[in-house]
Amino acid sequence: MAHTRSRSTTDQTLEQQNDEELSALHGKIKALRSLTGQVTIDILDDSSRQNDQLDRTGNTFTSFANSLFSTSRHHSRSMAANSTLRQYRTIAYVVAGVVFIWLLFKVWPSGSAPPPIEDAL
Missing domain, CATH: 1.20.5 (Single alpha-helices involved in coiled-coils or other helix-helix interfaces)
Structure with missing residues (x-):
């Protein structure tokens, strides 16, 4: 039990x-x-x-x-x-602007600063 x-x-x-x-x-x-x-x-x-x-x-x-x-x-x-002449003028301005910016970058390569103002005088 x-x-x-x-x-x-x-x-x-x-x-x-x-x-x-x-x-x-x-x-x-x-x-x-x-x-x-x-x-x-x-x-x-x-x-x-x-x-x-x-x-x-x-x-x-x-x-x-x-x-x-x-x-x-x-x-x-x-x-x-507008006239065709005005269209050609607009295209010429755009191309000239691109060329100017390209030349600007060629003169001052990236990473270098522009010459100081004192050296230019």
């Missing part, structure tokens, strides 16, 4: 330990569910922010494209209304 009693005490102890472990496991599951819910909400918020940013970027590019198209159309009308 003593052997049966010790066995039932051992069984009760093991069952009590199982119940404690089960309660701890339920607590961990609740914590994970709470964390998973928060992560899901964070992902949803982040995707909404990114979608808003993409919409704003798309609107900005659309606005820029419309402005560029309008400027191009205005330039085409302006050049068509």
Whole structure:
């Protein structure tokens, strides 16, 4: 009979330990569910922010494209209304400006400063 009693005490102890472990496991599951819910909400918020940013970027590019198209159309009308001589003059000014900048960089290579004013006098 003593052997049966010790066995039932051992069984009760093991069952009590199982119940404690089960309660701890339920607590961990609740914590994970709470964390998973928060992560899901964070992902949803982040995707909404990114979608808003993409919409704003798309609107900005659309606005820029419309402005560029309008400027191009205005330039085409302006050049068509002007004489050919004026067009050639504009092209010559642009080419001369590019050549001037190129010569300026050739005279003063990158990394060196222009000569001091005192040396020139």
